[in-house]
Amino acid sequence: MPELPEVETVLRGLKQRINHMPICQLDSLYNGTVIYDIDIIQPLFPARVIKYERRGKYIILHLESKNALIIHLRMTGKLIYTEEDNEDAKHVRALLSLTGCSRVLFNDIRTFGKIIVAPIKKINDYLPELGPEPLSEDFNGEYLKSKLQKKTAPIKNVLLDQSVVAGLGNIYVLEVLYRAGIKPQTKSNSLSLNKCKSIVNHTKEVLSEAISKNGTSISDFRQIDDKTGEFQDFLQVYQKETCPQGHAIKRIKQAGRSSFYCPVCQK
Numbered sequence: 001m002p003e004l005p006e007v008e009t010v011l012r013g014l015k016q017r018i019n020h021m022p023i024c025q026l027d028s029l030y031n032g033t034v035i036y037d038i039d040i041i042q043p044l045f046p047a048r049v050i051k052y053e054r055r056g057k058y059i060i061l062h063l064e065s066k067n068a069l070i071i072h073l074r075m076t077g078k079l080i081y082t083e084e085d086n087e088d089a090k091h092v093r094a095l096l097s098l099t100g101c102s103r104v105l106f107n108d109i110r111t112f113g114k115i116i117v118a119p120i121k122k123i124n125d126y127l128p129e130l131g132p133e134p135l136s137e138d139f140n141g142e143y144l145k146s147k148l149q150k151k152t153a154p155i156k157n158v159l160l161d162q163s164v165v166a167g168l169g170n171i172y173v174l175e176v177l178y179r180a181g182i183k184p185q186t187k188s189n190s191l192s193l194n195k196c197k198s199i200v201n202h203t204k205e206v207l208s209e210a211i212s213k214n215g216t217s218i219s220d221f222r223q224i225d226d227k228t229g230e231f232q233d234f235l236q237v238y239q240k241e242t243c244p245q246g247h248a249i250k251r252i253k254q255a256g257r258s259s260f261y262c263p264v265c266q267k
């Protein structure tokens, strides 16, 4: 599932490719992929994108028609820019037509992905409760400590909670906890302020590195030009047999999802 670095990579790709080209049309090829708010402002298209925004794992394109496209890739959604006539390609659920033969295909094998069209002023109606952006100053040690104070759940599960911090998923949470030297099953309220600061600093570090490597392609993730990301080559525990120090990695299940950690490096 695309996490913050993958979504950010797609957003940057869109910005570069769409740039100032107007979006002329949005076609839905699969029932349920495109959702229209009842209050959308007409005419919807043609409209240029006036702001490219990301909140957590959501891409938000603000249009000059005062509407927005809120795109959630979910499990397997991909946005692919093309200048070729290939919308017959399997799994294309929607397409955005730009000028000439340029278009952005929304490809989604599992069909959980969505494109919501709504007035800009109603964007928040379509977003869940999202905590601060992890790369912003609002995400700091004191903030995290205050959020963990009353939680006895394992730290891994709490970091996956999008209302605590937006955009983290299974892969990056495990990488962060490895770098911070904290076991994923550690009770959240047992972590000191210093440990919280360490989690915060490693979160910013891992996410920044992953963005600079265009995200992680373990299974489906592709950049807008259909190329894979490169951060999978830099993972230290996720789906690994040994940690960088050569210790055997342990694999456990937490809330139904696989966790990987080093029982020696992580306390």
Ligand SMILES: [Zn+2]
Pocket (backbone or CB within 6 Å): 243, 244, 245, 246, 247, 262, 263, 264, 265, 266
């Ligand atoms: Zn180790």
